[in-house]
Amino acid sequence: MAATKELLMLENFIGGKFLPCNSYIDSYDPSTGEVYCKVPNSGKEEIEAAVEAAREAFPAWSSQSPQGRSQVLNRIADLLEQSLEEFAQAESKDQGKTLTLARTMDIPRSVQNFRFFASSILHHTAECTQMDHLGCMHYTVRSPVGVAGLISPWNLPLYLLTWKIAPAIASGNTVIAKPSELTSVTAWMMCKLLDRAGVPPGVVNIVFGTGPRVGEALVSHPEVPLISFTGSQPTAERITMLSAPHCKKLSLELGGKNPAIVFEDAVLEECIPATVRSSFANQGEICLCTSRIFVQNSIYHEFVKRFVEATRKWKVGIPSDPSASMGALISKTHLEKVRSYVKKARAEGAQVLCGEGVDQLSLPPRNQAGYFMLPTVITDIKDDSCCMKEEIFGPVTCVVPFDNEEEVIQRANSVKYGLAATVWSSNVGRVHRVAKKLQSGLVWTNCWLIRELNLPFGGMKSSGIGREGAKDSYDFFTEIKTITVKH
Numbered sequence: 001m002a003a004t005k006e007l008l009m010l011e012n013f014i015g016g017k018f019l020p021c022n023s024y025i026d027s028y029d030p031s032t033g034e035v036y037c038k039v040p041n042s043g044k045e046e047i048e049a050a051v052e053a054a055r056e057a058f059p060a061w062s063s064q065s066p067q068g069r070s071q072v073l074n075r076i077a078d079l080l081e082q083s084l085e086e087f088a089q090a091e092s093k094d095q096g097k098t099l100t101l102a103r104t105m106d107i108p109r110s111v112q113n114f115r116f117f118a119s120s121i122l123h124h125t126a127e128c129t130q131m132d133h134l135g136c137m138h139y140t141v142r143s144p145v146g147v148a149g150l151i152s153p154w155n156l157p158l159y160l161l162t163w164k165i166a167p168a169i170a171s172g173n174t175v176i177a178k179p180s181e182l183t184s185v186t187a188w189m190m191c192k193l194l195d196r197a198g199v200p201p202g203v204v205n206i207v208f209g210t211g212p213r214v215g216e217a218l219v220s221h222p223e224v225p226l227i228s229f230t231g232s233q234p235t236a237e238r239i240t241m242l243s244a245p246h247c248k249k250l251s252l253e254l255g256g257k258n259p260a261i262v263f264e265d266a267v268l269e270e271c272i273p274a275t276v277r278s279s280f281a282n283q284g285e286i287c288l289c290t291s292r293i294f295v296q297n298s299i300y301h302e303f304v305k306r307f308v309e310a311t312r313k314w315k316v317g318i319p320s321d322p323s324a325s326m327g328a329l330i331s332k333t334h335l336e337k338v339r340s341y342v343k344k345a346r347a348e349g350a351q352v353l354c355g356e357g358v359d360q361l362s363l364p365p366r367n368q369a370g371y372f373m374l375p376t377v378i379t380d381i382k383d384d385s386c387c388m389k390e391e392i393f394g395p396v397t398c399v400v401p402f403d404n405e406e407e408v409i410q411r412a413n414s415v416k417y418g419l420a421a422t423v424w425s426s427n428v429g430r431v432h433r434v435a436k437k438l439q440s441g442l443v444w445t446n447c448w449l450i451r452e453l454n455l456p457f458g459g460m461k462s463s464g465i466g467r468e469g470a471k472d473s474y475d476f477f478t479e480i481k482t483i484t485v486k487h
Ligand SMILES: NC(=O)C1=CN([C@@H]2O[C@H](COP(=O)(O)OP(=O)(O)OC[C@H]3O[C@@H](n4cnc5c(N)ncnc54)[C@H](O)[C@@H]3O)[C@@H](O)[C@H]2O)C=CC1
Pocket: 151, 152, 153, 154, 155, 178, 179, 180, 181, 209, 210, 211, 212, 214, 215, 216, 219, 230, 231, 232, 233, 235, 236, 238, 239, 253, 254, 255, 256, 286, 287, 334, 391, 392, 393
C-alpha cells in the first residue's frame, strides 16, 4: 500500500500481502475528469500467484466450522461499518455517485452482505431419504468448490463485490476477486481490514486490472473451477466461451431493459416519485433501473406531465452536494454512449421532454469536464427503437402508452432481457396475474428495489444464468454429493 502526494497508488492483495505491479492504469475522478489514482495492470503472472495463495489457504479455511467462518465475516462487517464514512467518501469519488447514496446504500449494503451470509451459513440443512424395502438411506452433503473467481462491475463497486465475496468465503471457498478497473479503490481499502478481521492469508486475494488481460487470465485458469460475474452481456459471452473447455460453474448477472407498467388505478403520488428513482438512481447505472415506462392510455398525459415535473426536480450536482440526487456518470466513453442514444431517438422523431439537449446543466468550474448529464425523458418512441430495446445504463427513460393488460405484457416481454419489472396498480388480482406473466427474474409491485436477500436474485433470457441469495448462493458456491448407505 502506498499513496503519493498527488496520485493514489493501489496494489494487488495476494496471500495476505500488498504487492506492487509492473504497470498501472489511470483511474479518473468522474466528477472532474482528472486522473487521481493508479490501478495495477495485472496479468497472468499475478493470477498465477493468487491461485497459488488461494489453493494453499483452501484446506484450512474449508475445514473451519461454519461458526468460525461466520465470526470472521461478522468482524469484517463490524470493521467496515466503523469506517463507513471513509468508504462512502472513497466510493463516491471513485464512481461519481452522490455521497448520500454511497452513505445510505452502497456501504451499508456491503456491511449487510457480510452480516447476512455470516448468519445464513449457519442455517442450511441437507436432504435425506429412505428406502426401507432395500435397507438403504440416502443423504446429501455439500462441500466448497475450491478457488472461486469473482468479477464485478463499476456501478455498485463494493456492494456487488461483497455480494460475491461474502457467500463464497462463508461457504468455505477461497477467492480471487477482480473488481472493475474503473472503480477499484474501495476493494483495495477493504483488503486493509481483512487481517484485523481474522481472514487468514490467501483466503481473499484481490487482483486489479482490465478484463481482457487479468479478467481473462482468471477465467481461463484451470485451477479456478467457478466464476461469478456481474456485468455486460458481451463480456458474459466471452467468459462462457473461455470457461467452456473447463466446464466451470458459472453465475452470470447481466443487464436489463426493465419495464414499469402503470395501470390507470395506480396511486400516482407513490408511483411517480418511485419511478423517477427507479429510472435515475445511481445515474441510471443499476441493472435494475427502469428504462421503459408503459402507462395506460387514460392516464398517459397526466402521468407524463407529472413525471417530467418530478424529473426536473431530480437535481444533478457534484457528488458531495447533499441536495443532489444524481452525480456523474462513470466515464467519458460511457457518457458519450448514453448521449448517443438520445441523439438516435431524436433522429427517429421521438420527443425529448426534459434533460439532454433541452435543459441546462449548472456545474462549478472545477467540474465542467466531469461526466455529468441531466435525467432525460423520451416519449413518442416506437417499441422497436434502440432506446426501447438496448440497455443504455444511464439516466434515460422512455414513456409510452398502452391500452390493455394483454397487450402490455406482450410488449414488456418483447426484449431480449428479463431482469426486473415493476407493476403499479391497486387491483391485487391484476398485480399477481401480470407479475406471473412477465418474463422477469424479479417483479416489484407498487414499489422498487426492496431487497429480500434470502430469496433468489437474477435474470431470465439474456439477463443471465443462475440466481444468488441465501440458499442459491450456497448452492452455487458448493458442490453437492449424494451418498447412499446400505444398512
Ligand atoms: N450489472 C450490469 O448489468 C452491468 C452492465 N453493464 C453494461 O455493460 C456496458 C459496458 O460496461 P463495462 O464496464 O464495459 O462492462 P463489462 O462487462 O465489460 O465489465 C464488467 C467486469 O468484467 C470485466 N471484464 C471485461 N471484459 C472481460 C473479459 N474479457 N474477461 C473477463 N472479465 C472481463 C471488467 O473488467 C469488469 O470487472 C455498460 O454500458 C452497461 O450497459 C456494465 C456494468 C454492470
